[in-house]
Amino acid sequence: MIDAIAWFCLITGALLGLSAGVALVRFPDLLSRMHAATKPQVLGLLLVLTGCALRMRDHVGVMALVAVFQMATAPVAAHMVGRAGYRSGRVREDLLVTDELADAPAAPGSR
């Protein structure tokens, strides 16, 4: 039973990792790609770690740390890349329904 759950977690996690990779290649602009770098990638890693923990019953503490730090750092990394991309104009404006940052009073954060 536990093996079946571990099997399910590992396969699903790997597939999510694959879909994150495909999304990185196929999405039209940088900001969209950053979505792929955060959500499916983080959940995929969490599932693979869960599967490993169920199978190995060892090093669970280290795996929990990996999971926590992944969830804490991936959004920040995506934010930094996305922000740099936005500021240097790497945004497909024809794909944006609305852009409220462009009409913002002053460049925020630029102190």
Place this chain on the structure above:
Amino acid sequence: MITGRRRDRCVAAAALTLIWTMLWGSVTPLTVVGGLIVSAVVLTVFPLPAVTYAGRIHPIGVLRFAARFAVDMVVASAQVAVLAFRFGTVPRSAVIAVRMRAPSDLGLTLTAEALSLVPGSLIVEVDRERGVLYVHVLGVSSLAEVERFRGEVLALERRIVHAFGSAAERRIVEEATP
């Protein structure tokens, strides 16, 4: 506020020691003492600005937030995966500004981090002084959907304030919610 500062440092040292022992994978006197020494050195050499935390942790709010967050993360991953394999269309998106109602430093950080892991949103820019988050929304095609999404961001802020916020913040958020 020397006592508050000292309490913050003790919490940080305890957390660092816990991480250290988890990395070693065993709780022995050597790893615990080693962890305490390392965390003392780290906190002395790299002092961080004090985090003002006026709130209080509400267990029920935390559980509600965590449960919703877990569901959201699965939905978010599925959404991006589906968009990745949908051929023939280019997903459209938007950048929206959402003004937080209770912009404490910690609340802003938590909301920004959580936003990047829930469906459709990614943080692009944070205006700390005005308490405004600029959010990139993936897979929207009309302004009506954008407005609906703005509501979802504020709902997420509300859940976070209910989990970690202070009484004053909870009141502000409750008054703002119709």
